[in-house]
Amino acid sequence: MTSAVFRSAVRNRLIAHNPCDDIRVPKRRRTDEDDQIIARSVFRNRLLPVLPRRHRGIVAIAGGAGLRWGEAAGMCADALDLDRAQVHVRRTVIEVAGTTSFKPFPKSTAGRRTVPLPAWLVTILREHMERYPLGAGDLVFANAVGGALRRTLFRSRVRRPALVRAGQLGTVIEIEQGTCWEASWTDTLGNRHRQTFDNERQAVQHVARSQAGGGLRFHDLRHSYATWLVDDGVPPNMVQRVMGHERAATTLDLYTRRTNDPTRILQALNDEDPDDGPAAAMVPA
Numbered sequence: 001m002t003s004a005v006f007r008s009a010v011r012n013r014l015i016a017h018n019p020c021d022d023i024r025v026p027k028r029r030r031t032d033e034d035d036q037i038i039a040r041s042v043f044r045n046r047l048l049p050v051l052p053r054r055h056r057g058i059v060a061i062a063g064g065a066g067l068r069w070g071e072a073a074g075m076c077a078d079a080l081d082l083d084r085a086q087v088h089v090r091r092t093v094i095e096v097a098g099t100t101s102f103k104p105f106p107k108s109t110a111g112r113r114t115v116p117l118p119a120w121l122v123t124i125l126r127e128h129m130e131r132y133p134l135g136a137g138d139l140v141f142a143n144a145v146g147g148a149l150r151r152t153l154f155r156s157r158v159r160r161p162a163l164v165r166a167g168q169l170g171t172v173i174e175i176e177q178g179t180c181w182e183a184s185w186t187d188t189l190g191n192r193h194r195q196t197f198d199n200e201r202q203a204v205q206h207v208a209r210s211q212a213g214g215g216l217r218f219h220d221l222r223h224s225y226a227t228w229l230v231d232d233g234v235p236p237n238m239v240q241r242v243m244g245h246e247r248a249a250t251t252l253d254l255y256t257r258r259t260n261d262p263t264r265i266l267q268a269l270n271d272e273d274p275d276d277g278p279a280a281a282m283v284p285a
Helices: 002-011 040-050 053-065 069-073 119-131 151-165 200-210 218-231 236-243 248-255 263-269
Strands: 086-089 092-096 099-103 113-116 171-176 180-186 192-197
Touching: 040 053, 040 151, 040 218, 053 069, 053 119, 053 151, 053 218, 069 092, 113 236, 151 171, 151 200, 151 218, 171 200, 180 200, 192 200, 218 236
Parallel strands: none
Antiparallel strands: 086 113, 092 099, 171 180, 180 192
16 A cells, blocks of 8 residues: 555655665565364364363353454453354453453454354363353453453463363373373473473473473464354355454464364265254354
8 A cells, every 4th residue: 555655656756766676575574383283083072171161261252253362352241142153252361471451342343253162162061150140340351359350361271281281282191080180291402391280280280381492372272263154155245244254364374273184075975965063154144
């Protein structure tokens, strides 16, 4: 856009040279962290079950509806319509230097959206609403004293230990029933370590603190959600809508990482319909 304005100025002899001529916008770098996509079966069957019950819902809605951390952590009861199986994304929470504050609007205009919820997610959210009282301002996902969840604490106390228990970050193995657990992890230099502990919790916490790399990020659940939808053949414009993006190109370029699962190709060639478990069921036709 800027270059076009300067080109017009050159043509009209308002300036002698377009200062944008020799500028090249660098390509977006892809890093290993960009490609952390969790398989649906691992997410549903291994990660969600090992999460503390209080925090299962917020992780489930990230992977089952593609919400950002701020959108999920800032969600109030009036945003959920479980009878119609949908969530209205209306506000967000931000955290700066350990202090949380709320904005009555999401990241962009397109971010104000309604997202359909799969049946399994509705079940998890109903159980959460029945078990835990709403927090301050009717927050759905609050901490034990009713305040907003802090992302930094959630990472160390909830997310990383859950990844360890799900087998996605280091390993913890029970080697003597009820009395001894072996933890193994890799440090920042790539060296492998092993240590035994008297209880599972100590072993998990040690691996969560010591394993190099951050493991699957909360935002990677949003990446995974978009990838599942695209892999299941959901049209890009529908994926764009539920992701809250201004342009479909953003969805396809930044958030979708095609999986290497050949099942989708075989289903297409054999004219088979996928079962009702995949993410295609998350977005109605």
